[in-house]
Every structure is written in structure tokens, then in C-alpha cells.
Amino acid sequence: MMPGHIDWTALSVFVFFFLLVTVMGFWASRWQSSGRDPKHLDEWGLGGRKFGTWITWFLVGGDFYTAYTVVAVPALVYAVGAYGFFALPYTIIVYPIVFLVMPKLWHEAHRQGHVTAGDVVWGRYRSRALELAVAITGVVAVMPYIALQLVGMQVVIQGLGLSGEIPLAAAFVILALYTYSAGLRAPALIAFVKDLMIYIVVLVAVILVPAKLGGYHHVLESARQAYDAKGGATGLILKPAQFLPYATLALGSAMAAFMYPHTLTGIFAAKSANTIRKNAIYLPAYTILLGLIAMLGYMAYAANVHVKSATDVVPALFSSLFPSWFTGFAFSAIAIGALVPAAVMSIGAANLFTRNFWKAYVKPDVTPAGEAKVAKIVSLVVKVGALVCILFLPTQFALDLQLLGGVWIVQTFPALVFGLFGFGKWFRAPALLTGWVVGIASGTWWAFADDVKPVHALHLGGATYAVYTGLLALALNIVVAIVVQLFSGKRGERVTG
Amino acid sequence: MKYLLLLPFIGLLWVPFFNREMPPLFGMPFFYWYQFLWIPITSFLTWLVYRRYHQGEEE
Numbered sequence: 001m002m003p004g005h006i007d008w009t010a011l012s013v014f015v016f017f018f019l020l021v022t023v024m025g026f027w028a029s030r031w032q033s034s035g036r037d038p039k040h041l042d043e044w045g046l047g048g049r050k051f052g053t054w055i056t057w058f059l060v061g062g063d064f065y066t067a068y069t070v071v072a073v074p075a076l077v078y079a080v081g082a083y084g085f086f087a088l089p090y091t092i093i094v095y096p097i098v099f100l101v102m103p104k105l106w107h108e109a110h111r112q113g114h115v116t117a118g119d120v121v122w123g124r125y126r127s128r129a130l131e132l133a134v135a136i137t138g139v140v141a142v143m144p145y146i147a148l149q150l151v152g153m154q155v156v157i158q159g160l161g162l163s164g165e166i167p168l169a170a171a172f173v174i175l176a177l178y179t180y181s182a183g184l185r186a187p188a189l190i191a192f193v194k195d196l197m198i199y200i201v202v203l204v205a206v207i208l209v210p211a212k213l214g215g216y217h218h219v220l221e222s223a224r225q226a227y228d229a230k231g232g233a234t235g236l237i238l239k240p241a242q243f244l245p246y247a248t249l250a251l252g253s254a255m256a257a258f259m260y261p262h263t264l265t266g267i268f269a270a271k272s273a274n275t276i277r278k279n280a281i282y283l284p285a286y287t288i289l290l291g292l293i294a295m296l297g298y299m300a301y302a303a304n305v306h307v308k309s310a311t312d313v314v315p316a317l318f319s320s321l322f323p324s325w326f327t328g329f330a331f332s333a334i335a336i337g338a339l340v341p342a343a344v345m346s347i348g349a350a351n352l353f354t355r356n357f358w359k360a361y362v363k364p365d366v367t368p369a370g371e372a373k374v375a376k377i378v379s380l381v382v383k384v385g386a387l388v389c390i391l392f393l394p395t396q397f398a399l400d401l402q403l404l405g406g407v408w409i410v411q412t413f414p415a416l417v418f419g420l421f422g423f424g425k426w427f428r429a430p431a432l433l434t435g436w437v438v439g440i441a442s443g444t445w446w447a448f449a450d451d452v453k454p455v456h457a458l459h460l461g462g463a464t465y466a467v468y469t470g471l472l473a474l475a476l477n478i479v480v481a482i483v484v485q486l487f488s489g490k491r492g493e494r495v496t497g
Numbered sequence: 498m499k500y501l502l503l504l505p506f507i508g509l510l511w512v513p514f515f516n517r518e519m520p521p522l523f524g525m526p527f528f529y530w531y532q533f534l535w536i537p538i539t540s541f542l543t544w545l546v547y548r549r550y551h552q553g554e555e556e
Binding site for chain 2: 082088089093095096099216218236238240243244247250251273274278280287291
């Protein structure tokens with residue numbers, strides 16, 4: 001399909017599904033409404049805290065495996081081969097972490113009415129400084145993530161032949177409006193449609209595409225030849241220099257994943273701890289999907305798809321191999337796949353602002369209904385901000401910031417998680433805060449010194465170790481926290497809930 | 498029993514162990530199907546731990 005040439009069949013299918021989820025989004029405010037105060041922040045910001053196993057599965061699945069993932073993971077595999085598959089171990093080992101940590105965190109949040117990570121830290125340590133640090137990290141890390149969902153939408157809208165920014169802006173304004181009116185229920189309901197569509201698209205793609213291209217063996221051989229032709233720095237398996245970056249990226253990303261406001265919002269909205277545990281068992285189904293999606297990066301070589309920018313790989317592959325109507329279906333799956341996380345992310349950011357800034361500093365006596373009002377407006381501001389970023393700043397800016405966001409958000413891991421386990425209860429706020437400062441500063445410094453690459457080369461006794469920057473900064477963060485805690489003894493106050 | 502949940506970390510982060518093409522399965526190098534295989538294994542291990550400690554808890 002030529003750029004600028006509009007494929008009407010694909011576009012009609014796309015518009016149909018987009019309208020369908022818009023109606024669902026507005027209707028969602030009535031779905032599952034409980035008998036409790038409908039104006040309470042728990043209703044808008046956490047869907048009433050009563051999502052069961054199925055809803056949570058769709059919501060977290062739709063929210064964690066974003067549209068940007070569908071576009072970016074194959075793009076990375078297309079560009080760097082096996083190394084791009086670190087997403088696979090990452091999204092497997094994340095679940096034992098979720099299983100062990102999140103039910104405990106949920107109990108604490110449920111008992112004390114916490115809505116955000118900042119609330120958890122305030123409730124546990126009574127330190128406004130640590131609360132603010134955690135809240136700001138969450139907001140700053142999630143903003144570029146929202147912007148990247150827009151990139152995902154932009155890519156498919158352009159793939160349909162539409163040019164200009166108006167379609168993207170229109171889609172986003174609609175999203176902003178129904179999130180405003182229905183809160184977390186809107187993405188939870190839309191996630192059903194989104195996830196089913198993505199499953200269909202990917203299953204068709206991974207069966208149909210290799211069949212058209214001569215099987216997986218041929219797909220992988222074409223990819224191998226392409227990497228060899230590029231000089232052999234990457235390939236179908238890892239080079240020894242990529243071992244440590246691969247493993248540390250997987251581990252660091254897994255530790256960061258559920259520290260984000262959008263994933264944590266999905267956890268706090270669950271109705272019980274066992275809802276979360278069961279999801280840690282069932283959510284890996286999406287990882288199968290993700291691994292198959294990653295394979296699309298190799299299929300592009302067999303299909304002879306050539307793109308200027310790697311992010312166009314998936315749309316280009318789909319439009320060259322699928323009939324128009326199915327291309328439209330696949331593109332709407334990706335675009336709707338952007339709406340769900342973008343909505344949850346803006347809700348998560350809005351909750352943080354409301355609970356840990358507005359309530360903490362501006363209006364301490366705000367009622368839960370007042371909180372919901374503020375949060376709804378902030379969710380609009382956040383989305384408009386992301387839209388403006390994408391329209392007026394280079395996309396690279398959002399990409400770099402998202403990468404830095406990962407390095408930053410994992411620095412909140414000690415403050416959020418350590419206090420849940422025996423030994424970790426030893427830490428007090430001053431130690432955790434000092435660790436956070438050092439982690440953020442060193443991570444940012446290394447990332448910029450390395451030209452905003454996620455891997456930092458560490459020189460130790462003549463040998464060089466390339467490690468994920470976020471994980472390295474986290475190690476320093478923890479060491480500093482231990483040292484400070486050792487020297488400060490038991491002086492810091494800890495309020496147990 | 499909870500230590501079962503350490504296995505996926507060892508299995509997936511010890512990269513030199515699985516960074517090979519042989520033996521392939523359905524045309525896919527070992528590197529890929531080995532990691533894919535850890536998806537059901539991890540789910541199964543998590544389920545074992547869930548069944549042992551948490552099954553009776555309220556839903």
C-alpha cells in the first residue's frame with residue numbers, strides 16, 4: 001500500500017471497530033456499578049475495587065502488553081535479531097514476582113484504602129518526602145509511555161493511508177472524554193474487545209504468514225541471511241557480548257513492570273489477593289502471544305518487506321500479506337490496543353497527582369468525591385499533554401524518555417516492596433530516600449553518558465560487564481540504603497498499618 | 498515449596514545454557530522453543546505454590 005493512498009475497505013473496518021469501542025467506553029460508566037457512593041475516587045479511579053479474575057486478566061493483559069509493544073517488539077527483533085527477544089524472559093519472570101509481591105501489597109492497600117504507590121509509602125513510613133519521590137517518579141515514567149501509545153496509533157493510521165494529525169487527535173479526544181466519564185471501567189470493558197482482536201490477529205498472522213512464506217524454517221533462514229549480510233553483529237542466537245545485557249534487561253524490566261502507575265492500578269482494582277495470584281498463573285498466556293508477535297520481525301525478511309523506519313515493520317507486513325478487510329481489522333486491534341493502556345496510564349497518573357500532591361499539599365481536607373473531580377480533570381490534562389508532545393516534539397524524545405522512565409521507576413522498588421518482607425522492614429524512610437536519590441541520579445547520569453542506551457559498560461578489574469542501567473542503578477540504590485540505615489540505626493519512625 | 502518459583506529465574510537468566518540452535522523444533526532453533534517452554538512451566542510451578550498455600554483463601 002502506498003503512503004497517501006487510502007484503502008477504503010480497511011478504513012471502513014477500522015472506523016467500525018473504533019466506533020464500537022467508543023460506544024462501549026461511554027456505556028462503561030453504568031457497567032458493574034456498585035451500591036456505594038458513585039462519586040468516590042475508588043469508583044472512578046479503581047473501578048470500585050472489585051474486578052474479579054476474568055476482568056483483571058483482560059484489564060492487566062490489555063494494559064501491560066500495550067499497542068506499542070505490538071509495534072516495537074517486532075521492530076526491535078527486525079533490527080537486532082535474537083537480542084530483541086529479551087521481552088520473552090522478561091514477561092515470564094515478571095509473574096513469579098507478581099505472585100510473591102503483589103498480593104501482599106494489595107492487602108496493605110485494601111486495608112488502608114490506598115489508591116497509589118505514593119499512598120502505600122505514606123501509609124507505611126509517614127514521610128512526605130519519600131511519598132513525593134515515589135509519586136513524581138510514577139508520573140514522570142508513565143507520561144512518555146502514554147505518548148508512545150500515540151505513536152502506535154499513528155503508525156497504523158498512517159498505514160491506512162491517512163495523513164495529517166487530525167485523525168490521531170480526534171481518536172485521542174474521544175478516548176479522553178470517555179475516560180473522563182467512566183474512569184477505569186472504560187478500559188476494563190474495552191480490554192475485552194481489544195484482547196480478543198489482538199489474539200485473533202496474532203493467531204492468524206503466525207499461522208497464515210509462515211504458510212505463505214514457506215514455513216518457519218524458511219522465515220528464519222531469510223532472517224539469518226539478512227543479519228549475516230549486515231556484518232554479523234547480531235543473529236538468530238545471541239553473541240557472547242549480548243548475554244549479560246539480555247539477562248539484566250529481562251530481570252530489570254521484570255522488577256520495574258509492576259511499579260508503574262498503570263500496572264499497579266490494575267492490581268489495586270482487583271477484588272481479592274487470590275484474584276492477583278490466579279492472574280499470575282493465567283496472565284502468561286499473553287506472553288505466548290508476545291513471543292509470537294516478536295516472530296513477526298523475522299517474517300518481514302521472508303516477506304521482503306523493506307521499511308525506512310523499523311516501527312513500520314508490522315503495518316507494512318500486514319498490508320502486504322493480508323486482504324484489505326483483515327488489514328483494517330488488524331490495524332484497529334492495534335489502535336484499540338493503544339486506547340486501553342493510554343486510559344489506564346492517565347488514570348494512574350491522575351490518581352497520583354490527586355492523592356499525593358493535591359491532597360497532601362493543596363487541600364488536605366478534600367472529600368473522596370472532591371478527589372474524583374480533581375483526578376478526572378487531571379486525566380484530561382495528562383492526555384492532552386501527551387498528544388501535544390507527540391505532535392510537536394520529535395518521536396525520539398518520547399522513546400528516550402520512556403527508556404529513562406524504566407530506569408527511574410525501578411528505583412521505587414525498595415520503597416514499595418522491601419517493607420513487605422521480613423528483612424526489608426528494617427529500612428526507614430531516610431535510608432530509602434537517599435537510595436532513591438542516588439539511584440535516580442546515577443541511572444540518569446549513566447544513561448546520558450551512554451547516549452541514552454539502556455546498557456552501561458562496567459569496568460571491573462580489567463574485565464568489562466555490560467549491564468542494564470536500571471538494574472545497575474538499583475544495585476547502587478540498595479547499597480546506599482543499607483549503608484545509610486546502618487549508620488542511622490533505629491531512629492527513623494516506622495508506622496505499621 | 499515457594500523456592501520452586503526461583504526455577505524460572507535460573508532457567509531463563511542463565512543465558513549461555515540455552516543460547517544454541519540445536520536441536521531445533523518445527524524449524525525453530527532451541528533458543529526460541531526453550532524460552533517458550535518456560536511459559537507453561539512457570540505457570541505450572543506458580544499453580545503448585547498457589548494450590549499448596551492459598552487455595553482455601555476467600556475469593
